[in-house]
Amino acid sequence: MVVEVEIGSLSTADSPRTSGVDPDHVEALAVVQTPLPPITVHRPTMRVIDGLHRLRAAELRGQRKIAVKYFDGAEDDAFVLAVESNVTHGLPLTTADRKRAAARIIATHPQWSDRMIASVSGIAPGTVADIRRREPGSGTGDGSRIGHDGRVRPINGAEGRRLASELIAQNPGLSLRQVARVASISPETVRDVRNRMMRGEDPVVRRGRQPGGEHRVVAPRVRPSAVPDRDAAQDRAAAVKRLKADPALRFSEVGRTLLRLLNIHTISMEEWDQIIDKVPPHCRGVVAYLAGESAEMWAEVATRMQGKVAETA
Structure with missing residues (x-):
């Protein structure tokens, strides 16, 4: 539902865009003749979640009110929505802003997987993993995370890999997603398990130590034809x-x-x-x-x- 709201009642604090608005973008929006899409506002705090440039353009036009869609969720979820909105459309966030946003989301939503946070913040899952490793106290207590598909999966997928290998051995015709659903691992992990079995390797990724003492994942050898x-x-x-x-x-x-x-x-x-x-x-x-x-x-x-x-x- 879209409503008209007094511009003076809105707050622009806590934006993921640390550099503020882009004056040129504001001026470009201000001269647009057609109505701009409504901005999104967190109802409990009246903070602008998405549409800061549209808000400034309305002020530049001399408007007293602006079209608003309300979001009624928690403040942490409001920030996530702000990040996601500024990644998927409009003037994109800088890479530095995306990384800062990812670090904050890791802190507020530690149960989310790296891939899920990456899809929200617009950076690679590997980058999210690096940020998570540097953030103190960012792990989850129950050893599992919520994936991009909404499913809960264990961080240590050894047991899931073992179960997947048993399912594949018993019924090779099962699809990746069918095995993934039962074993509570991702379809991509199932594919890796299946490829390892075809090469006669252990489906469970074994961990070793590098000379410096750091843990590493021992990657499978790739056949030249692959x-x-x-x-x-x-x-x-x-x-x-x-x-x-x-x-x-x-x-x-x-x-x-x-x-x-x-x-x-x-x-x-x-x-x-x-x-x-x-x-x-x-x-x-x-x-x-x-x-x-x-x-x-x-x-x-x-x-x-x-x-x-x-x-x-």
């Missing part, structure tokens, strides 16, 4: 070219859609590096999240297609 190099890209391109020559795919709408999707993956890692380097800093977190989601989806597609192959063999 390295995404130019030869692999050429092999993928050749495979897609063969599929394009198949009339069963070329002359059906579903087939053409599949070919368009597969064609994206014919580029080499060198070409991907060029794309990655040109992604604007404020978009990197969102792109990383979407890439991860796409990887999980393609992994599940591969599993289902392998199941179809087994059915027709």
